[in-house]
Amino acid sequence: MRFAHPFFFLLLALVPAYIWWQMVKRRAAVVYSDLGFLRGASPRGRLGRIVVHSLYALALVFMIVALARPQRGRQFQEV
Numbered sequence: 824m825r826f827a828h829p830f831f832f833l834l835l836a837l838v839p840a841y842i843w844w845q846m847v848k849r850r851a852a853v854v855y856s857d858l859g860f861l862r863g864a865s866p867r868g869r870l871g872r873i874v875v876h877s878l879y880a881l882a883l884v885f886m887i888v889a890l891a892r893p894q895r896g897r898q899f900q901e902v
Contacts, residue, residue, distance in 0.1 A: 827892035835886045838880050845876045 826832075 824895045827894055828832070831887055831889055831890040835884065838883055838887075841883065842876055842880050845879075846872075861876055
C-alpha cells in the first residue's frame with residue numbers, strides 16, 4: 824500500500840494536542856439560569872467526556888488518513 828500524499832500524516836501530531844486541549848478546557852460553572860430540568864437527566868460525567876472526545880479524535884484520524892489517499896493496486900508487466 825502506498826499513499827499519494829504522505830505528508831498529510833504530519834497532521835496526526837495535532838490529534839493528541841486536540842485531546843489535551845479538550846480535557847483541560849475549563850467548563851462554565853452555570854450555563855443556564857434554571858437547572859431544574861437536569862434532575863431527570865443521566866449524568867454523563869468525566870467518562871462520557873472522554874468517550875465523546877475519543878470518538879472525535881478517531882474520526883479526525885480517519886479523515887487525515889483519507890487525505891493521504893491510500894492506494895493499492897497491481898502492476899502488470901509483460902515479459
